[in-house]
Amino acid sequence: MIVENLNKIKSDIPEDVTLVAVSKTKPNSAIMAAYEVGQRAFGENKVQDLAAKAEALPDDIEWHMIGHLQTNKVKYIAPFVHLIHGVDSFKLLKEIDKRAQQQQRIIGCLLQVHIAEETSKFGLSVLDLQALLKESSSLKNIAIKGLMGMATNTSDASVLRKEFAFLKHTFAQFQSEHNELKILSMGMSGDYAIAIEEGSTMVRVGSAIFGSRL
Ligand SMILES: *Cc1c(COP(=O)(O)O)cnc(C)c1O
Numbered sequence: 001m002i003v004e005n006l007n008k009i010k011s012d013i014p015e016d017v018t019l020v021a022v023s024k025t026k027p028n029s030a031i032m033a034a035y036e037v038g039q040r041a042f043g044e045n046k047v048q049d050l051a052a053k054a055e056a057l058p059d060d061i062e063w064h065m066i067g068h069l070q071t072n073k074v075k076y077i078a079p080f081v082h083l084i085h086g087v088d089s090f091k092l093l094k095e096i097d098k099r100a101q102q103q104q105r106i107i108g109c110l111l112q113v114h115i116a117e118e119t120s121k122f123g124l125s126v127l128d129l130q131a132l133l134k135e136s137s138s139l140k141n142i143a144i145k146g147l148m149g150m151a152t153n154t155s156d157a158s159v160l161r162k163e164f165a166f167l168k169h170t171f172a173q174f175q176s177e178h179n180e181l182k183i184l185s186m187g188m189s190g191d192y193a194i195a196i197e198e199g200s201t202m203v204r205v206g207s208a209i210f211g212s213r214l
Contacts, residue, residue, distance in 0.1 A: 002033040005209045009192075013203065017196055020064050022188075022206030024049065025213045028056055034209065035061065041082070043204050047073040054080050066204055068122050071095045078103050085148040085185050085204070086112040088124050093136050100141035107141065110148040110185050113170060115163040117152045126170055133178060146183030146201075147171050151191055160191045164198035171199070 006021070013019060022043040023031045031042055031053065040060060044050040045067025054063050054077075062082040069077075069084060071092055077084075078099035087093055087109045100107040111132060114123030124132060129147075136144060149167040151160045164186055175181045187195025189208035196203065207213060 018202040020204045026210045051076045074099045083108040085110045088112045097139040097141045108145045112148045115149040146181045148185035160194045168199035
């Protein structure tokens with residue numbers, strides 16, 4: 001099923017939208033099934049799983065850290081991580097910068113913006129985002145490549161559309177001053193179609209490819 005699901009989603013999304021296959025909790029064999037048909041970008045939300053899978057699987061996989069990252073765990077993924085979605089503090093950015101420097105790398109990061117109704121989700125307000133972009137310009141070993149957001153967990157399309165449109169608007173607003181912002185990571189299994197209509201350039205899709213996680 002993995003290959004069929006993947007092909008279906010790839011045929012659904014425009015070519016200029018990047019598909020990150022979210023493989024969290026799934027075995028290496030599932031990742032390899034997708035890899036064999038050409039998928040290279042995979043996302044994990046736990047540092048330990050990400051490190052173990054990167055160690056075991058082919059070197060040309062692009063690993064995306066999509067979960068909340070704790071400062072004390074950055075060192076475990078700094079040697080290889082391709083893009084860290086969901087950065088929401090200067091403290092975390094500074095640590096990523098420090099570990100990237102030790103690895104003589106530049107690590108790509110996305111800043112997470114709070115767009116959902118729920119208060120429990122991580123993310124920056126627009127004001128915090130502005131401050132963080134300014135502050136981070138001194139860090140040489142990180143590259144802020146764009147923004148990431150998670151919409152409310154709802155099937156109400158009008159709520160999803162409104163939240164994605166807000167993030168796209170914020171993205172466009174900051175792009176005019178920060179032309180290094182190229183990536184807008186929004187959309188998951190249940191809402192990627194709406195996210196793309198509202199301007200997403202990168203979707204993070206798990207269960208629609210690999211099946212439910214239970
Ligand atoms: C799990 C997860 C996804 C994928 O969720 P699905 O609904 O399975 O597609 C996307 N983004 C983040 C941040 C996640 O934690």
